[in-house]
Every structure is written in C-alpha cells, then in structure tokens.
Amino acid sequence: MTTTFTLDDMRSIMGGCAGVPDTIDLGDDIGEVSFVDLGYDSLAVLEMAARIQQQLGVRIPDDAVDEMKTPQAAVDYVNRRLAD
Amino acid sequence: MTEATRRAGPRPVVTGIGVAAPNGLGTQAYWAATLDGKSGIGRITRFDAERYPVHVAGEVSEFDDTEHVPSRLAVQTDHWSHLGLTAADMALQDAGVQPAELPEYEMAVVTASSSGGTEFGQREIEKLWSQGPEYVGVYQSIAWFYAATTGQISIRHGMRGPCGVICAEQAGGLDVLAQARRLLRQDATVVVTGGTDASLCPYGLVAQISTGLLSPRDDPERAYLPFDADACGYVPGEGGAMLIVEDQATARARGARPYGAITGYAATFDPRPEPGREPRSNLGRAIALALKEARVTPEQVDVVFADALGVRESDLAEARAISAVFGPYGVPVTAPKTMTGRLYAGGAALDVATALLAIRDGVIPPTVGVRAADPACELDLVRSAARDGPVRNALVLARGHGGFNAALLVTAP
Numbered sequence: 001m002t003t004t005f006t007l008d009d010m011r012s013i014m015g016g017c018a019g020v021p022d023t024i025d026l027g028d029d030i031g032e033v034s035f036v037d038l039g040y041d042s043l044a045v046l047e048m049a050a051r052i053q054q055q056l057g058v059r060i061p062d063d064a065v066d067e068m069k070t071p072q073a074a075v076d077y078v079n080r081r082l083a084d
Numbered sequence: 085m086t087e088a089t090r091r092a093g094p095r096p097v098v099t100g101i102g103v104a105a106p107n108g109l110g111t112q113a114y115w116a117a118t119l120d121g122k123s124g125i126g127r128i129t130r131f132d133a134e135r136y137p138v139h140v141a142g143e144v145s146e147f148d149d150t151e152h153v154p155s156r157l158a159v160q161t162d163h164w165s166h167l168g169l170t171a172a173d174m175a176l177q178d179a180g181v182q183p184a185e186l187p188e189y190e191m192a193v194v195t196a197s198s199s200g201g202t203e204f205g206q207r208e209i210e211k212l213w214s215q216g217p218e219y220v221g222v223y224q225s226i227a228w229f230y231a232a233t234t235g236q237i238s239i240r241h242g243m244r245g246p247c248g249v250i251c252a253e254q255a256g257g258l259d260v261l262a263q264a265r266r267l268l269r270q271d272a273t274v275v276v277t278g279g280t281d282a283s284l285c286p287y288g289l290v291a292q293i294s295t296g297l298l299s300p301r302d303d304p305e306r307a308y309l310p311f312d313a314d315a316c317g318y319v320p321g322e323g324g325a326m327l328i329v330e331d332q333a334t335a336r337a338r339g340a341r342p343y344g345a346i347t348g349y350a351a352t353f354d355p356r357p358e359p360g361r362e363p364r365s366n367l368g369r370a371i372a373l374a375l376k377e378a379r380v381t382p383e384q385v386d387v388v389f390a391d392a393l394g395v396r397e398s399d400l401a402e403a404r405a406i407s408a409v410f411g412p413y414g415v416p417v418t419a420p421k422t423m424t425g426r427l428y429a430g431g432a433a434l435d436v437a438t439a440l441l442a443i444r445d446g447v448i449p450p451t452v453g454v455r456a457a458d459p460a461c462e463l464d465l466v467r468s469a470a471r472d473g474p475v476r477n478a479l480v481l482a483r484g485h486g487g488f489n490a491a492l493l494v495t496a497p
Contacts, residue, residue, distance in 0.1 A: 019155035
C-alpha cells in the first residue's frame with residue numbers, strides 16, 4: 001500500500017517550520033492559494049521542502065521546489081514521488 | 085562648510101523611546117523600577133546554566149516572544165531581534181510616527197548589535213550535531229547576522245532609506261545615534277535607532293565568559309558592583325532600547341514633543357595593550373571632544389551615565405577619565421545598569437533612553453548594590469536612592485570590549 005501525503009500533512013509542515021500567516025487560517029481552503037499570497041516567501045518554501053524530505057524520505061530537487069507554487073502542488077508532487 | 089552652515093544643519097532630537105529591559109518591559113515600567121532601584125538581575129532561566137561558571141544575568145522575563153512578534157516573523161528571527169522589533173514598535177508609537185504615511189526612502193534604520201542571533205544559532209548547531217546538516221533550518225542564514233534586526237524593522241515598517249548595523253560592543257549603542265545624525269544631514273527624515281542584544285544560551289554565554297570579565301558570584305545583589313572596592317566583574321543581560329531620531333524642525337512641524345537633543349558625540353579607540361606597560365584609555369578624550377562639539381562646559385553637565393564595567397582597573401580608568409574633565413567628585417555619576425546587567429549593544433542605547441527620561445523628570449536614577457565605594461574612584465556616585473534636581477545636559481559613556489570608547493551628550497529640548 002502506498003503512503004499518501006495529504007493537504008493536512010502539508011498544513012502541519014507549513015505551520016510547524018515556517019510559521020502561521022497573519023491574514024489567513026491554515027485550516028481554510030488553501031490548497032490552490034499561492035504560497036506568496038499566503039505570506040510564504042521562497043525561503044519558507046525551501047524550509048518546507050527540507051522538512052518533507054526528512055519526514056518522508058522523498059528527494060525534492062531545488063528546481064522542483066521552484067515549481068511548487070501552491071500547497072496542493074507540493075502535495076501532488078510528493079505523492080507522485082511516493083508512487084514512483 | 086563654514087561653522088555657521090554646520091550649526092544651521094539639522095538639530096537631531098529624540099521623539100520616541102521603546103524599552104525592553106530586565107527590570108521593565110515598556111518605558112513606563114522600566115523607568116518606575118529604575119527610579120525605585122528595583123533590579124532585574126537573577127538566576128539564569130533561559131537555559132540550565134548550572135554547569136557554567138556564571139549563574140546570574142538580567143533576563144527580560146516578562147517578554148513572551150510569541151505574544152509580541154507575529155508567527156511568520158518569529159520563526160525566522162532570533163530572540164534578540166524579537167526584543168528589538170518590539171522596542172522599535174513601542175518607540176514608533178511613542179513618537180506618533182506612522183510609517184505608512186511617510187515617504188519610504190526617507191525612513192532609515194540603524195541599530196547596534198554585538199552578539200547577533202546566538203540563541204537561534206545554538207538551536208541550529210544542536211540540530212547539526214545531533215541530526216545532520218540537512219536538519220539545519222534555512223532561516224539560520226538570515227537570523228544570526230548582526231544586521232538582522234535592522235533588516236526586519238526595515239521590512240516590517242516599509243523603511244527603505246539607508247539601513248545599517250554597528251558592531252562595537254557596548255559603544256555601538258552610542259555610535260548608532262551618531263550615524264542617525266549623519267543620515268538626517270542627508271535625505272532621512274526619521275531614523276529608527278538604538279540597539280538590543282540577547283545572548284543567554286550556552287554558546288553565547290561561553291563566548292562572553294572568554295573575556296574573563298564576567299562576575300562569578302551567585303548572589304544577584306553582590307554580583308555586579310562597579311566602582312566598589314568589592315567589584316568582581318559584570319553581570320550580562322539582555323534587552324535594550326530603540327529610539328526615534330528626527331530633525332527638530334520636522335518633529336515640531338508634526339507636533340511631536342522631543343525628549344531631548346543629541347548635541348555632542350565623539351568616539352576614540354584605545355591603543356593595543358603592551359606587556360609591561362599600563363593600559364592607556366582614550367575615554368577621557370572622547371568626553372572632552374563630545375563636550376567641545378556641544379559647546380558645553382563641564383560645569384554645565386548635570387549627570388554622567390558611566391560605562392561601569394565592574395572590573396577594578398577599568399572602573400579606575402573610567403573614574404580618572406571623568407575626574408580629569410570634571411574634577412574629583414565634580415559631577416553626579418550613575419550606573420542604572422547595575423539593575424539590568426550589561427546589555428552590550430543594548431546597554432548604551434538604554435542609558436541614552438534613561439538619560440532622556442532623567443532630563444524629562446528632573447531626577448537622576450540610582451546605582452544599586454555599591455556599599456563600599458572604592459576610594460581610588462573619586463566619583464560622586466548617586467547611590468541607593470534617586471537624586472532630584474534639574475537635568476539639562478546628560479553625558480552617556482560607553483566602552484566596547486577591544487578598545488572602543490564613545491561619549492554622547494543629550495540636552496533638554
């Protein structure tokens with residue numbers, strides 16, 4: 001059985017390593033909201049990618065991090081790698 | 085530039101004060117405690133210091149980082165920046181400055197820092213050693229370095245004018261005010277300045293202990309006794325103060341009420357110590373030059389806020405420098421830092437804030453703890469209780485480890 005990475009897992013990584021935004025609740029429907037609009041800069045996304053790599057053992061190259069514009073995009077990428 | 089045009093330049097005044105000190109968070113709490121002689125020095129609680137040779141410090145114990153700094157900002161900044169950001173907010177509010185309403189390139193930020201983000205670095209070093217390099221967080225890259233507080237204040241308030249940091253240990257807290265003054269002569273109209281430090285973690289404390297100047301005593305009331313025959317080193321502390329500096333004309337035009345003006349400043353450097361030769365101090369020259377610039381005579385100075393290292397030879401050198409200008413017992417001298425410990429870059433900025441409050445209220449805060457004043461230090465030390473009386477000119481002295489000296493005069497508005 002393949003492990004899946006959910007949006008809730010992503011929420012917990014975001015809040016845990018990069019802090020909670022002022023303007024939006026992470027519990028809201030944030031899947032398609034861009035990290036920039038959520039208040040996370042590129043360093044924050046790098047930090048999230050590092051935590052995902054450590055927790056799930058999934059390799060995320062830097063150019064893949066650049067492609068992760070939204071939490072859902074990150075979830076989808078991770079799940080594709082988990083299925084490989 | 086002729087003397088006349090120079091004199092016609094901006095008159096830098098301080099219009100806002102923000103304080104995060106071990107004996108009071110917020111200007112009012114700090115000032116009330118300071119006048120009462122209430123100390124914020126106690127056992128170190130930020131980490132288990134039992135196995136280290138230093139057990140007491142001045143901690144800003146009321147400060148809750150998560151309450152004062154937004155979550156997104158808190159994760160990428162050190163505790164020292166949290167104290168600085170909070171003090172800057174207080175100072176802006178006190179000055180009535182609304183950054184959103186001012187031209188962004190006319191607002192400058194210059195802070196002093198001496199340790200940088202050591203507590204943040206401590207956590208990351210622990211991850212490096214126990215888990216491996218990939219566990220070190222990305223924010224280490226921006227949280228540790230000396231300019232981080234300046235940068236985060238600048239970003240938070242949209243202040244895009246000249247920004248910088250000065251690292252000259254305790255003297256840096258005065259040097260930044262001189263830099264703020266220079267910026268007013270250029271395009272800046274408002275400068276957020278001052279400094280904080282906070283380095284009470286194992287790595288930070290060990291770095292401080294390496295100077296051999298920290299007090300080994302455990303009794304918070306007997307650990308830091310500058311100018312006392314029983315002096316045994318100083319107690320480290322965390323916190324500091326931020327100040328808003330503007331030109332007097334700008335401040336008046338917007339109806340702000342200045343605490344006082346920066347009227348004189350000088351910095352000097354000590355020569356390298358040589359074996360077999362008594363160390364030479366150039367602090368006296370900094371005092372003389374600062375008074376000269378302000379065109380103030382020694383008789384016109386109402387109080388000196390001493391650097392007060394708490395190390396006998398250094399106390400003696402400072403006492404001699406003061407006596408050489410003012411005469412033995414010639415001017416009231418005080419060291420309210422006996423209630424906070426030495427806050428490094430934050431210490432001199434806090435002394436300037438304290439001097440301005442002394443001017444405002446006509447009272448000199450006390451030096452606490454000193455029982456047996458060292459007779460070799462011929463100083464009129466304001467001891468035990470605050471001393472009432474008008475304060476028009478207050479001189480603040482600061483020395484930074486390694487030979488930095490600075491003297492700054494603040495004058496009633």
